[in-house]
Amino acid sequence: MQDNAILAQTYADAGFVFPVEGVPEAEAQACLAALEQFERTNDARIESAWRARLFELHLLLPEFDALVRSPPVLAAVKQILGPDLLVWECNIFLKEPHSESFVSWHQDLHYLGLGADDQVNAWIALTDVTVANGCMRMMHGSHLQGDVGHRDTYAADNVLTRGQVVEAAIDEADATNVTLSAGQASLHHGHVFHASGPNRTDKRRIGVAIRYIRTSARQTLIEDDCAVLVSGTDQYGHFDLLDPPSPDMDDATVARFGHARNMREQIYFEGAR
Ligand code: NI
Numbered sequence: 694m695q696d697n698a699i700l701a702q703t704y705a706d707a708g709f710v711f712p713v714e715g716v717p718e719a720e721a722q723a724c725l726a727a728l729e730q731f732e733r734t735n736d737a738r739i740e741s742a743w744r745a746r747l748f749e750l751h752l753l754l755p756e757f758d759a760l761v762r763s764p765p766v767l768a769a770v771k772q773i774l775g776p777d778l779l780v781w782e783c784n785i786f787l788k789e790p791h792s793e794s795f796v797s798w799h800q801d802l803h804y805l806g807l808g809a810d811d812q813v814n815a816w817i818a819l820t821d822v823t824v825a826n827g828c829m830r831m832m833h834g835s836h837l838q839g840d841v842g843h844r845d846t847y848a849a850d851n852v853l854t855r856g857q858v859v860e861a862a863i864d865e866a867d868a869t870n871v872t873l874s875a876g877q878a879s880l881h882h883g884h885v886f887h888a889s890g891p892n893r894t895d896k897r898r899i900g901v902a903i904r905y906i907r908t909s910a911r912q913t914l915i916e917d918d919c920a921v922l923v924s925g926t927d928q929y930g931h932f933d934l935l936d937p938p939s940p941d942m943d944d945a946t947v948a949r950f951g952h953a954r955n956m957r958e959q960i961y962f963e964g965a966r
Pocket of ligand 1: 799800801887
C-alpha cells in the first residue's frame with residue numbers, strides 16, 4: 694500500500710511522482726485487448742481520423758471507463774486535488790515498434806484552458822515502459838517555473854498536435870526517466886517539463902494519459918465543456934457531465950464520444966495551423 698501523504702509531498706516538490714499503484718496487470722491486458730479490437734473494427738459511426746488518434750476512449754469502451762476509475766489512482770489524485778474529481782480527458786500514447794515518434798519538451802497545461810492547481814495528469818502504462826521503448830522523461834522541479842511559453846515547430850514524427858517546444862534551456866542530463874511496469878502509473882503537474890524518445894524495441898509501447906480536474910475548475914478557452922464525474926459530487930456544474938459508455942456501444946455512447954472529441958479538437962487546434 695502506498696503512502697499517499699508522502700506521494701503528495703513528492704509531487705509538490707518534484708512536480709511528478711512514480712511509480713504509483715495503477716491497475717492489476719490483468720486489467721492493463723484487458724485494456725490492450727479492447728484497444729486492439731477497436732483498432733480492427735471499421736464502425737461507420739466513428740470518423741476514421743478519430744479511430745487513428747486514440748483520444749477519449751473512456752467514453753466509448755467500458756475497459757477504459759474502468760481504467761479512469763482505478764481506486765488506487767483516484768486515492769493518490771485525491772491527496773492532491775481533494776475528493777471531488779472529474780476526468781477531463783483520456784488519451785492513448787502509442788509508439789509502434791521501431792518508430793521514430795517522439796514527444797518534444799513541453800508543458801501540458803499551456804493549451805488546455807485549465808487552472809494550474811486544478812489539474813493532475815495520471816499516466817498509466819499498459820505495457821512495460823522503458824528507456825529503450827521511449828518512456829517519459831521529466832525535469833525535477835520545473836513546474837515551479839509556471840507557464841514558460843512554447844514555440845510551434847510542426848516537426849515530423851513529433852506526436853504533439855503542433856510540435857510545441859518549451860521556450861526554456863533544457864539539459865537532458867538532468868532529466869528523470871519515468872520507467873514503469875505494465876499497470877503502474879505516474880502523476881505529473883501540468884507545468885512540469887516532459888518529453889519522450891523513440892521506440893527502439895520490437896514491441897509496441899502504450900500508455901494512457903488521464904487528466905483529472907477538480908469539480909471547481911473552469912474552462913477558459915471554450916464554452917460548455919464536458920467531463921466525467923469519477924469521485925465525490927459536483928456542486929459547481931461548470932462542466933456538462935457525461936455518462937459512461939454502454940457495453941454494446943449504443944448510438945448514445947457514440948454521440949457522447951463524438952461530442953467530446955469535437956470539444957477537444959476545438960481546444961487543441963485553437964490558434965494552430
Ligand atoms: Ni504531455
